[in-house]
Amino acid sequence: MNKERHLSDEEMLLAADGELSTHRAAQVRAHLTECWGCRARMAEIEGTIADFTQAHRQTLDPQLPSITGPRANLRARLSELASHPSARTWHSLFQFSWPLRAGVVCIALFVITIVGKILLDHSVFHRTMSGAISFERGAEPDPKLTPGATRRVALNEVCSMAHEEVVSQVSTPLRQEVFQEYGILNAHPDDYEVDYLIAPGLGGVEDIRNLWPEPSTSKTWNAYVKDALEEHLHRLVCSGDLDLSTAQRDIATDWIAAYKKYFHTNRPLSLHSRLD
Amino acid sequence: MSPADSIDGQPFPSIADAARSGGPSAIEQEVMDLFEQFRTPLLRYAVTFGLSVHDAEEVIQEVFLSLFRHLQLGRSRKNLRGWIFRVAHNLALKQLYATQRSRAKTAPDWTTAEEQLDPSPNPEEQLSLAQKRYRLLSVVDALPAGDQRCLRLRAEGLRYREIATVLGMSLGAVSLSLTRSLARLIRADGR
Numbered sequence: 001m002n003k004e005r006h007l008s009d010e011e012m013l014l015a016a017d018g019e020l021s022t023h024r025a026a027q028v029r030a031h032l033t034e035c036w037g038c039r040a041r042m043a044e045i046e047g048t049i050a051d052f053t054q055a056h057r058q059t060l061d062p063q064l065p066s067i068t069g070p071r072a073n074l075r076a077r078l079s080e081l082a083s084h085p086s087a088r089t090w091h092s093l094f095q096f097s098w099p100l101r102a103g104v105v106c107i108a109l110f111v112i113t114i115v116g117k118i119l120l121d122h123s124v125f126h127r128t129m130s131g132a133i134s135f136e137r138g139a140e141p142d143p144k145l146t147p148g149a150t151r152r153v154a155l156n157e158v159c160s161m162a163h164e165e166v167v168s169q170v171s172t173p174l175r176q177e178v179f180q181e182y183g184i185l186n187a188h189p190d191d192y193e194v195d196y197l198i199a200p201g202l203g204g205v206e207d208i209r210n211l212w213p214e215p216s217t218s219k220t221w222n223a224y225v226k227d228a229l230e231e232h233l234h235r236l237v238c239s240g241d242l243d244l245s246t247a248q249r250d251i252a253t254d255w256i257a258a259y260k261k262y263f264h265t266n267r268p269l270s271l272h273s274r275l276d
Numbered sequence: 277m278s279p280a281d282s283i284d285g286q287p288f289p290s291i292a293d294a295a296r297s298g299g300p301s302a303i304e305q306e307v308m309d310l311f312e313q314f315r316t317p318l319l320r321y322a323v324t325f326g327l328s329v330h331d332a333e334e335v336i337q338e339v340f341l342s343l344f345r346h347l348q349l350g351r352s353r354k355n356l357r358g359w360i361f362r363v364a365h366n367l368a369l370k371q372l373y374a375t376q377r378s379r380a381k382t383a384p385d386w387t388t389a390e391e392q393l394d395p396s397p398n399p400e401e402q403l404s405l406a407q408k409r410y411r412l413l414s415v416v417d418a419l420p421a422g423d424q425r426c427l428r429l430r431a432e433g434l435r436y437r438e439i440a441t442v443l444g445m446s447l448g449a450v451s452l453s454l455t456r457s458l459a460r461l462i463r464a465d466g467r
Contacts, residue, residue, distance in 0.1 A: 055409040
């Protein structure tokens with residue numbers, strides 16, 4: 001490090017917070033031992049962090065009630081959730097108001113319609129798609145094996161999911177089951193991504209009816225493109241621009257058609273279809 | 277001072293372990309342990325959104341019920357502290373919008389809190405400390421919402437990448453935001 005160049009506030013803060021690489025941290029320490037000015041500034045920064053943290057806690061803590069009540073409450077709620085997951089779900093269905101119950105029934109009807117439509121259109125689909133530029137073997141799931149499956153889910157819950165849940169990974173035992181179902185033997189881990197047809201971020205469940213082995217090597221309609229669609233639909237749903245049930249129906253019926261519809265394009269955008 | 281150590285890399289029981297040791301109860305215990313560790317920092321964070329303590333407490337309960345479902349489904353345990361704070365952040369915002377729709381926003385009651393502080397032995401010191409605290413917090417209240425949240429998450433011991441996860445920012449933006457805020461605090465403190 002050039003001894004003449006002083007440390008910036010940002011570098012000093014990163015050093016104080018232990019966020020620098022080992023090499024850079026050693027350089028910063030070496031500079032500080034030689035530079036009185038930077039040492040004084042560093043002391044100001046560390047002192048201010050300590051003062052603010054103390055002020056933040058001491059001002060708020062007196063307002064906070066004891067943890068005892070909330071702890072007991074959470075324990076009871078967890079215990080209920082753990083012991084009767086399905087009973088609770090069924091019971092809570094009938095605690096909702098009429099409009100919400102009607103909504104649930106509508107979603108259920110939608111799913112039934114989607115499955116029916118997929119089964120009905122299956123032969124037509126293959127006839128119409130076989131000559132189209134978008135068709136790639138395995139790019140879309142076999143609708144008999146993977147019709148899609150959802151759970152009843154509140155918008156609030158879907159929209160509070162972290163990013164990694166929206167395009168979540170599938171557990172290993174279930175991956176093996178999916179490969180078996182599709183008759184794929186000795187699959188190389190990099191060749192396929194076992195993907196959700198309806199993503200968890202759109203209310204899809206980790207269920208064999210909602211999973212299929214998507215070839216990672218497809219040149220156009222591959223897993224990366226579908227991830228981009230899932231994230232886009234999730235954003236539209238959470239910003240209130242699209243009904244969750246419409247998003248579920250569109251992605252389950254034909255995700256490639258849905259991509260074209262929502263991104264207004266006939267081919268995947270180049271930033272979505274990356275292949276390593 | 278250094279931030280609390282990240283909980284990444286701690287040996288969490290696997291789902292298979294949980295199943296062997298009586299199913300969900302192992303996950304329940306894990307959630308309760310995390311509640312013990314994070315309930316107060318999360319509550320402090322949620323209250324600074326302008327939520328009542330009662331509403332904030334309910335938000336935190338929802339966070340840990342979501343965490344239970346998250347772990348029960350065998351989802352990613354990577355950066356779990358970041359995940360917990362992110363869900364709390366999103367639910368607190370939703371609760372805030374819901375509350376704002378029904379009534380005017382309630383500002384956090386700094387004055388009441390100031391009055392409830394433990395008295396220090398020396399009245400002059402007490403006055404000086406209270407003034408200093410008031411000055412610092414006034415500066416923080418005047419910062420843009422994003423900068424305030426960055427600073428408060430930092431005060432709760434989150435690492436920069438965890439703050440970036442919670443607020444959906446880049447690492448560079450987190451570090452710039454904190455640098456900017458600290459420069460203002462230092463100026464206000466007349467150091």
